[in-house]
Amino acid sequence: MKYFHISHTDLDGYTCQLIAKEFFPHGTYINANYGLEVKLSLDYVANKIEELQGENILIIISDLNLNYDEAKWLDDKIKELSNTNNIKLQLLDHHISGQKCADEFEWYYLDISRSATKIVYDYFNTHYIFTEKTQKWLAPLVNAVNAVDIWLDNEIYNFEFGKVCMHMMKYCNEINQFLFADESRNFRHYLLKEASNYIPFENGHIRLDNDFHTIKKNYLKITNQDDTLDNLVATKLVNMLGEKKEYLTIHYGSHKGLLTYTLGSISIVANEFLKHNSDFDFFADISKRGVASFRAKGNLDVSKLASKLANGGGHKNAAGCKFEDFKETIYYDDVKNFFQKKLNLLG
Template identity: 55%
Template sequence: MILFHISHTDLDGYGCQLITKEMLSKELFRKGFFYNANYGVEVKLTIKKVLNQIEDFKDDEIFLLISDLNLTTQESKDLDKNINELNANGFNIKFQVLDHHATGQKSADIYDWYYLDINRCASKIVYDYMCEEFDAFTAEEKECLSPLVDTINAVDIWLDHEIKNFEFGKVLLMMVSKAREVNNILFADLNREYRIYLLKESIKYIDERNGNILLDNALHSMKKEFLKLDKKDDTLDNLSAKYLVKSLADVKDKLTVTFKGHKGLLTYCLGGISIPANAFLKANPDFDFFIDIGRKGNASFRADGKVDVSQMAAKIAKGGGHINASGGKFDDFKETINYNDVKTYVQGKLDKI
């Protein structure tokens, strides 16, 4: 069975995926694909992306799970229709929504695949579901996972009377929301692995006296341990920059745009690019410029002496600045979660200069 798991972009959402990833490591699923989405357009676009990917697995048994996201009645109607059509055409798809938001009640009243329980967080619902439906974990594994699930439950549905779990959960909330060292747009899988790594490491401190304080103190070192590319220690900022440059280099062919015979790297929603752009261009001398686009079309341009990005910014983004560092804004840019849409848009602008 192949798993497709869409979940929310917060502590509870990643808690759900920690559970299913543990099942993947136990080979209860042959393969797994994971996605995270916030509400609104991201949910629709992510479901569309997943359904397109599912079409490559017609000969496999598929389990589609959506957790910690309430679907509107229209989203539920569309999903039900799409899955039924695929199954009618020879696919074997089981799908399940496991939700705890009261705003999902209308969908839960209509569809039997939409399970709603407002008294448990989504991580706890997913954990209980996997234990009941798949007999997913041994007693020893439950001893490890249950305290984490109970902690996420306490803080997510705000059980502040459960003082120990609640205080520990507050640290987890901060930890996951501020795990920004790995970009979640360009490197969604790496970002998810980073957050889940931190969650799993946090289990060590749950049963300790003043565990919330111990975790808070240890968090800096936990982050550095994940980001180290070798045994050499450094500041968190430097380790993050090196990790980013390595991650960009690993996918640079996918991120390449061209301008009059020059190669450039195009990123989306990276932000604060001065240091990483300079480091990347120095480490990859075959690249001459670096562009980063934000969600609203704001753009940053960097170069290393081979291209005048002030002219580039002026001509394609009504901007300007310095030869090696400029900015601008694309007024007709449309926000998307699909990097390829961004690349097609920017390359089109560059080709017209």
């Protein structure tokens, strides 16, 4: 069976996918926030299914309420795609704003009394059944996420533990979710599974809060040697960027550069990458709002480049600018094409 799972970008959304991975570890997982990201994610899944023939396909959408136009488009699209594949579509959500869609479409399940995590857990436990070993660690984690997500502060321990988990998901942005979507998601799932080990202990939420920094470092280490979190992140990202550098390469005249999207705070990573990749002259990163940051190592004056591109400026080896005509996207190829065209216009 081919499995596709679109979920939200918060604790509830990521835990939904952690649950599903117990049965579909090799499925296609996508995380989206509301608005453009949801529509593009639906398009992506539809396009992937169009490439298939004669497959059994399960699509789960969790912790996201679609507006009516999105739901109608998806319903029509799935009916069309069902001509060549056996498709089951199931949306599992708890946001009251989805009531109109829930009334209209049979695949749209809505229950405002439970978190999406609890709904997804019950769905899979009904249709597939967890092993006793899995239930032992997963059920308590589900209860903690459920308590904080729908604010059951009377469940004191679950609620407090859930708060720490929510904090963990908010502050684990070391791996970029656009460039390294699967690795970023795996990082979050690792943190949640590690967190589940603390639930049985008295004051487990406090112990987890104390250990959060170390747990992150343990995942980010490439070797057994310890270092600061910033240095561990830089080393891991430089290795990951190195594996994708051909795909991320851009050109400005005779100069070779690396382009990233929404990486943010690039100083350490960019300088480390340039130090270990002598054939690259500059490093550029663009934010969702079109703000570009540049780093170089002396072979190219990026302050002049930023000025030519969008009236930006800065220093010879560190500069920035803002593209007013940049359009937010979830696709790196769109960003690369946009930026390379800008460079090509400079000659």
